[in-house]
Amino acid sequence: MGVVHGDLMTLNIGPQHPSTHGVLRLRVKTDGEIISEVEPVIGYLHRCFEKHCENVTYEQVIPYTDRCDYIAAMNNNFGYAVAVEELMDLHVPDRVEHIRVIVSELNRLASHLLALGTFGLDVGAFTPFLYMFRDRERILDLFEVLCGARLLYNYIWVGGLSHDFPKGFEEKIIDFLDYFEPQLDEYNGILTYNKIFIERTADVGVLPAEVAISYGVTGPNLRGSGVKWDLRKDDTYSIYEQFDFNIPVGTGTVGTVGDCWDRYYVRMLEMTESIKIIRQAVKALPSGDVHQALPKKIRPPKGSVYKRTESPRGDLGYYIESDGSPVPYRLKMRSPAFTALSVMGEIASGWMMSDVLAILGSLDIVLGEIDR
Amino acid sequence: MTIDQLINWIPFGADWPATTFFIAVLVCALIIFIFIAAYALTAIYGEVKISSFMQDKVGPMGQGVGFHTGKFGLLQPVADALKLLLKEDIIPALADKKLFIMAPFVVFIGAFISFAALPFNQHTIVADLNIGIFYILAVGSLSVIGIILAGWGSNNKWSLYGGMRSAAQIVSYEIPAGLSIVTVIMLTGTLSMQGIIEFQTGTIWGIFPNWIIFNNPFSFIAFFLFFISGVAECNRTPFDIPEAESELVAGAFTEYSGLRYAFFFLSEYAEMFVVSAVATTAFLGGWLSPVSGYFEGPVWGLFWFMGKSLFLVFVMLWFRWTFPRLRVDQLMSVCWKVFLPFTLVNIFGVAIWSLIVG
């Protein structure tokens, strides 16, 4: 029997498409349902972040970092603040460190909830998405109480914070965690162990560890491939070494190590760890003035720094070069979603149309951060 | 009320038989159309509200100042319908206009004419055909032609994908659905809808209603096979791959707007009802009361029929808001590798069961 070869059809998934998580365009070559080639085309959301940074002062950069990864703005603020502080050799009070950890872990919860919810949506499960958004909403409400903003906080400043915790905020956080922890079981019940969900995600889009490292994939995506690597532990910053938490890795419970389900489940487990960290941090929260170490003027000495922090999407690096003026000479953001998306072409080829979107969803990209 | 009775009522029936027949058909069509519209509005409201309860939200609510959507959002479906009617009707410049315009109506006709053979109660059936269930299965697959027309005529890659997927899916699932019905027909020995229901009167051991689903283990399985195949034929989650919104935008319906889209919408809901009604008739005793000898009569009959059918519609909604979506190859392998062998075994099983027990 001869083999029938049809022509390949070029299909643009995006820039306007329900499950591209922003304005991403995937140029795919398809043979019927089978996708033979995937090429991500990015840049639709390019807002000249790095050029902006060369024209504004160090303080003014912070709101821009918010807008890069708008899903986890606290973590972006955090990474930037840590980088500039290292450049200035500035040490912040203990209370500030604790609050930073608390808010960035809360933001990690919110970000993971969104990632998992939209991933569920990508494979067609609508209800878990709304459950997760319901709980994410509570975190955003907490942030609203904290700093008035729901998405773009501008909260973590170089040398301190914009506000201290309001009165009774610690109790609110603990109340939320007490409410939230049992919800994880609900998610597991409705989505994680759903037979159809496992069928759709197990063994799909396997990302081997060495490919992941070569492509610079980091964060939950790398851990999903079984690599135990978390900057909070391995290249610790702030006060993360004081807390007791585990690094969950993908084990191939239902399929192969590094498949979509593993990447999904690592995030699910990470939420438990984040809850642990927040509980410890709230318990150990010292008193003090959060504005104490705020520099009057940020004028780092000449030099450069490359500082990585663990954002919900992976290694968020800031390369900052200072020429001694109040304006950064060069600021480069190494965004984890950028590297995660670059692996799409490698792992998504050869799968079916539905799988490609599942793989894309499992990588948890934010286009604001990719295009900057 | 069958159509024959209607013809007899019309006073000038004897003089102008053709006109009379035409008028009678029109009246029936009008009644069915009104029924479908009313049912669709209810179903949309139900879908919105039920999904809200399942998803921990309130859904449409008539709160605050102004008209809004009435108490509990009861007017929401009306607002939806009005919106769809008033929307601009867009036909893409490069679309194949004839096919594009025709498609929604073809889809709707498939669902619409199925209603002609649905027995709402002891007397209410437009035409009690002697091949009733066969007729419904036959016209039910008309909708696939419409969807392919829509997919091709839109001149859009997503639509084409949706159309092709839909064709593959509906044609495949016709087979297990049809074969499941064969088990019923083997037991009842009739294709007439009323005949199938009448077969189910009485009780088993004086307790259970003598419905086909309880008749023997094979028909019990056949019910689930038929219902799930029916869900797949309606393109509902978890089998909604032809319009998978996260993959194909809206599949075959991507380019449609306004009234034409409303017709697709309407026929989807109508088809859900038809599938539920057929499942009710063939397996759940149609308009028969679950307690034999009680709650019988035309009004109760209508109640039982609608109750059972709408319950199955509710189950479909329940599916939709609970399950993720299958992939197209998984969908096919479920059909051909699981359902088909099971239905074939069922047929043999029922045959042997009839020989031994019945």
Added chain:
Amino acid sequence: MSDEQAKLIQEAVAKALAGDMDMINNIEDRVTRSKAKAALVKAKREAKKSSATESEKPTSAPPVKPSAGDEKLSFIDEVVAKALAGDMDAINNIEDRITRSKAKAALVKAKREAKKAAVTSEETPQVESIPAEKSLNQKVAEAIEKKFPSSLTGDDVDGHIQLKGDDWFNIAHYLKDNPDFLFDSLQCITGFDLGLENDLEVRYNLHSMTHNHAIEIRIQTDRKNPKIPSVEQVWRIGDWFERETYDMYGIIFEGHRNMTRILLPDDWEGWPLLKDYEAQETYHGIVVPKVKEGWE
């Protein structure tokens, strides 16, 4: 204000002037604390004024008792001297925050002066701390020098290695595969404009997952004709990072299989992150806004 409070504030201010800020900071009541701080500021200002007037007439002034402030100053001098000699612990061990930061500032100043001095007169000995063990940078640099002679330019003063571009592809391979280093992860590629008169530079941040260490490599290239060998096939992420650098700086990575713009449209003109970049007037008939007043 109650008498007690007033007394407390007076006491705290006196102590603070003597260098002990703890007392003020430990006041529990917010209002009292802030009042005390205000009083402290006032007191300091007055002290300054008086010292200024005193310096005007030095003859009549009695020998001023060395105040706590002076003591601190001499202490700082001492510490700075130590730090310059390589013992940073002396500074870092200072408990009082303010003193520490002051000392650091003084250190920076001293270093700067030292550098200036070094430039003007070469006889001045370089004050540089020499670590006992070889740093990773030195190790890597030595290894590169051994394997690829004369590809190193400059030393690893600021914690980076400066390379010539010619052999970069092979060096990259070597760094990735050498079991001592195993830099299997390319963290970041940063394009860099060293100034209008100078070259362009590309900075690579390498990291090893196995050894958990990191280095930074810098390669300069001509501004007029910027070209650097591509490492896309060494680290696959180099693909997109290099495209991004090309997009922003126009640096061509030789050997890259798809050297096209990534973030900007393919037909965009110019290289936006160059310091002398001028945006094009129109793009497909759309005016590119350039007036800064609106948003700056």
